[in-house]
Amino acid sequence: MTADPLAASDRPRVFGAAYSVYVRIVRLALAEKGVEHELVPVDVFAAEGVPPGYLDRQPFGRIPAFEHGDFTLYETAAIVRYIDEAFDGPPLQPVDLRQRARCNQILSIADAYAYRSLVWGIYVERVERPAEGRAADEARIAAALPCARTCLAAMSDLMGGNVWLAGATLSLADLYLAAMVDYFVQAPEGRAMLAEYGRLAAWWSRMAARPSMAATRPD
Numbered sequence: 001m002t003a004d005p006l007a008a009s010d011r012p013r014v015f016g017a018a019y020s021v022y023v024r025i026v027r028l029a030l031a032e033k034g035v036e037h038e039l040v041p042v043d044v045f046a047a048e049g050v051p052p053g054y055l056d057r058q059p060f061g062r063i064p065a066f067e068h069g070d071f072t073l074y075e076t077a078a079i080v081r082y083i084d085e086a087f088d089g090p091p092l093q094p095v096d097l098r099q100r101a102r103c104n105q106i107l108s109i110a111d112a113y114a115y116r117s118l119v120w121g122i123y124v125e126r127v128e129r130p131a132e133g134r135a136a137d138e139a140r141i142a143a144a145l146p147c148a149r150t151c152l153a154a155m156s157d158l159m160g161g162n163v164w165l166a167g168a169t170l171s172l173a174d175l176y177l178a179a180m181v182d183y184f185v186q187a188p189e190g191r192a193m194l195a196e197y198g199r200l201a202a203w204w205s206r207m208a209a210r211p212s213m214a215a216t217r218p219d
Contacts, residue, residue: 010068010069012030012037012038012067014026014038014039014064014066015054015065016042016063016064016065017063018039018218021183022063022064022076022179023039023063025076026066026076026079026080029079029084029172030087031211031215031216032170033084033090033092034087034088034089042054042063044061044063062074068086080172081172084172092171092172094166094167099167102173103173106177107172107173109151109154110177113151114151114177114180115180116147117148118190119183120144121147121148122148126189127183127187145193148189148193152196152200155177155197155200156197159200161199178213181207182208182217
């Protein structure tokens with residue numbers, strides 16, 4: 001389904017920070033659809049707290065929030081599905097019923113399990129904290145590794161022999177996991193673990209080379 005031409009011509013705005021996994025997922029969806037957008041900086045972790053007025057867009061104080069003309073939206077899964085259906089460009093949700101269900105299953109796994117272990121449990125502790133002059137919490141890393149392995153094993157099994165995670169064409173499932181894996185593989189534990197799953201490692205090579213990944217990479 002495509003929105004009316006006037007609405008689709010409005011340049012969407014994404015509110016959030018470029019470093020955010022979920023902001024990047026939204027920006028990846030826009031890039032894959034070929035839609036130009038404006039990134040409006042919002043730092044919910046600023047010392048002074050959530051910027052004044054932002055809670056009017058997102059009452060829970062999370063990022064991203066989204067605006068397209070007079071339509072506003074929050075929650076990443078809702079935003080990317082809207083983007084897929086509101087704009088022309090390659091579809092990001094499989095048409096086949098079972099492949100679409102698989103895509104949604106992978107989104108749920110990424111949200112519920114992968115994000116916390118791959119990004120916060122491993123990347124933040126192993127890479128970000130030392131870069132800020134703080135010691136990594138080895139106990140947190142050790143606790144996150146089993147869940148990370150379960151996530152990679154599950155994704156590999158669900159992918160099967162497909163080129164992309166949910167079928168023969170790229171979908172929202174790939175964008176969700178890619179934004180997380182891009183941080184995960186910056187940690188040596190992440191690189192080593194991904195290499196153990198040949199299908200996923202090959203998928204990551206294809207995904208990392210896409211122009212959308214370069215266009216949305218945080219500074």
